[in-house]
Amino acid sequence: MADDIDKGAPTLNQVAQQIRHYGLDADPQSVLVAVRLVAAGVMLGQAAEVHFARFGLSTGRYRLLADLEDSAGEKSPSRLAASLGVSRATVTGLVDGLERDGLVIRRPSAEDGRSAAVVLTARGATTLRELAPEHFGRLEAMVGELSADERATFLDLLGRIVRGTSALAE
Amino acid sequence: MADDIDKGAPTLNQVAQQIRHYGLDADPQSVLVAVRLVAAGVMLGQAAEVHFARFGLSTGRYRLLADLEDSAGEKSPSRLAASLGVSRATVTGLVDGLERDGLVIRRPSAEDGRSAAVVLTARGATTLRELAPEHFGRLEAMVGELSADERATFLDLLGRIVRGTSALAE
DNA sequence: CCCATGTAGTTAGCCGCCTAATTATGTATT
DNA sequence: AATACATAATTAGGCGGCTAACTACATGGG
Numbered sequence: 001m002a003d004d005i006d007k008g009a010p011t012l013n014q015v016a017q018q019i020r021h022y023g024l025d026a027d028p029q030s031v032l033v034a035v036r037l038v039a040a041g042v043m044l045g046q047a048a049e050v051h052f053a054r055f056g057l058s059t060g061r062y063r064l065l066a067d068l069e070d071s072a073g074e075k076s077p078s079r080l081a082a083s084l085g086v087s088r089a090t091v092t093g094l095v096d097g098l099e100r101d102g103l104v105i106r107r108p109s110a111e112d113g114r115s116a117a118v119v120l121t122a123r124g125a126t127t128l129r130e131l132a133p134e135h136f137g138r139l140e141a142m143v144g145e146l147s148a149d150e151r152a153t154f155l156d157l158l159g160r161i162v163r164g165t166s167a168l169a170e
Numbered sequence: 171m172a173d174d175i176d177k178g179a180p181t182l183n184q185v186a187q188q189i190r191h192y193g194l195d196a197d198p199q200s201v202l203v204a205v206r207l208v209a210a211g212v213m214l215g216q217a218a219e220v221h222f223a224r225f226g227l228s229t230g231r232y233r234l235l236a237d238l239e240d241s242a243g244e245k246s247p248s249r250l251a252a253s254l255g256v257s258r259a260t261v262t263g264l265v266d267g268l269e270r271d272g273l274v275i276r277r278p279s280a281e282d283g284r285s286a287a288v289v290l291t292a293r294g295a296t297t298l299r300e301l302a303p304e305h306f307g308r309l310e311a312m313v314g315e316l317s318a319d320e321r322a323t324f325l326d327l328l329g330r331i332v333r334g335t336s337a338l339a340e
Numbered sequence: 341c342c343c344a345t346g347t348a349g350t351t352a353g354c355c356g357c358c359t360a361a362t363t364a365t366g367t368a369t370t
Numbered sequence: 371a372a373t374a375c376a377t378a379a380t381t382a383g384g385c386g387g388c389t390a391a392c393t394a395c396a397t398g399g400g
Contacts, residue, residue, distance in 0.1 A: 018236070021239075022303070024306050026307065029318065029322070029325075030309070030310040030321060031306055031310055033313045033316075033321050034214075034309040034313055036328055036329075037210065037211065038215060040207065040328055040332050041208060041211010043332065043336070044208045047335060048208065058355075058356070059356090060356060060357085061356095069191075077380095078377080078378060078379080086357070087358060088379065089357085089358070089381080090357055090358075092380055093355080093356065094356075097355080112366075112378080113364075115377090115379080116378080129192065132192035136192070136196040139196070139200070139201045139204040140197055140204070142200075142331060143334065144334055145334040146203070150327055151203050152199070153323065154324070154327045155203055155206065157323065158203075158210055158324075161210070161313055161316065162210050162213065164312055164314055165213070166217075216357095229386090230385090246348080248347080248348060248349080256386090256388090257389080258349065258350085259388070259390095260386065260387055260388075262349065263387085264386075282347095283348095283395050284394065284395045284396070285348060342399100343398100345396100345397085345399105346398100347396080348393100348395080349392100352390090352392095353389090353391105354387105354388080355386105357384105357385085358383100361383105362382095363379085363381095364377100364379085365378080366377075366378095367375080367376075368375080368376095370371100370373085
C-alpha cells in the first residue's frame with residue numbers, strides 16, 4: 001500500500017482529457033486543485049494513521065484523548081461527538097477501544113441519569129504526553145518547506161476554499 | 171453529522187495552547203497549517219461521499235469506475251489496486267458491490283489462469299456519464315472563490331507540502 | 341520433471357465511520 | 371399524575387479501508 005506518492009493525484013492533462021471525454025466545459029485547473037486537495041488530505045490522513053499506530057492509537061482515538069485532556073480529562077460522549085464532529089455511535093466505538101486499552105474509563109453521571117462521563121486515566125495522559133513531541137514535530141516538519149509568508153498565504157487560500165465548499169454543500 | 175464547518179479545525183490560539191501545554195517549541199502557525207489541511211481533506215472527502223451517495227456510489231466506487239473507463243472499460247483487479255492506491259482486498263470488496271449493482275462484471279482471463287478482468291457494463295458507463303456534469307461542476311465550484319493566479323499559487327504550495335510530507339514518511 | 345517461489349484473487353477479521361433503531365432517563369404539557 | 375416529546379448512550383448492521391492467511395495458477399532452477 002502507499003506504493004506511490006501520487007496515489008490518485010492526476011495531472012492537468014489527465015483531468016483535461018476527462019473533461020473533454022464527457023464534453024464538459026469545466027476549467028481543468030480548478031478541477032485539478034480540488035482533486036489534488038482531496039488527494040493530499042487522504043495522503044496526510046494515512047500518514048497520520050501510520051504515525052499514531054506506533055503508539056497503539058489511531059487518529060480518531062488520539063483526537064478523542066486530546067479533546068478529553070483539553071476538557072480537564074473528563075467529558076460526556078455526546079459532547080465528545082459534537083466537538084470531534086463524529087456521531088455518538090462512533091464515540092461509543094472509540095471509547096470501547098480506549099477503555100479496553102486502559103486509556104480512559106467510563107463513569108455514570110451523578111446529575112443526569114441518562115448521561116455518562118469518559119475520564120482520562122493516568123495511562124491515557126502519559127500516552128498523550130509521550131506522543132506529543134513527535135506528533136507536533138511531524139506536523140511542523142510537514143510544512144517546513146514553506147516560509148512564514150507562504151504559510152499565511154496557504155492558510156488564506158485554504159480557508160476560502162473550505163468556505164466555498166461548505167457554502168456549496170447545502 | 172457534518173454539524174459544523176469547523177469540525178476538528180482548531181484556531182491558532184488552541185494550537186498554541188496545546189504546544190505550550192506539552193512544553194514544546196513547535197511553531198503554532200506551521201502546526202495550524204498542517205492541522206487545517208488534514209481537516210479540509212477530511213471535510214472535502216465527506217462532501218464527496220454525500221455527493222456520490224446520490225448516485226448510489228461512493229468515492230472508492232466512483233474512482234474504480236472512472237479508472238476502468240480510462241482503461242477501455244476493462245482492467246484486472248491487481249492493476250486497479252495499483253492505480254487506485256488501495257489493497258487488492260479492497261478492490262475485491264468494491265467490485266463485489268459494483269457487480270451486485272450491475273455496474274461491472276467479472277470475467278476470467280483467457281491468457282492467465284490466475285487473473286481476471288473487471289469489465290464496465292453499459293449501465294456502469296451510463297452512470298458515469300450521468301454523474302460527470304455535476305461532479306466536475308462541484309469540483310470547479312469548490313475553488314471558484316480563487317482567481318487563476320491564486321489557484322496556481324495554491325497548487326504550488328500544496329505540492330511542496332505533499333512532497334515534504336512524503337519525504338518525511340520514510 | 342518436479343519443486344520452490346512468486347503472483348492473482350479471495351476470505352476472514354479488525355478498525356473507524358455512518359444511519360437507524362432501542363433503551364433509559366429527563367422534561368414539559370395538560 | 372400521566373402522557374408526549376426530547377435527549378443520552380448503546381446496539382445492529384453496512385461500507386470501505388487494512389493485514390494476514392489461503393487457494394489457484396505460473397514459472398524457473400536443479
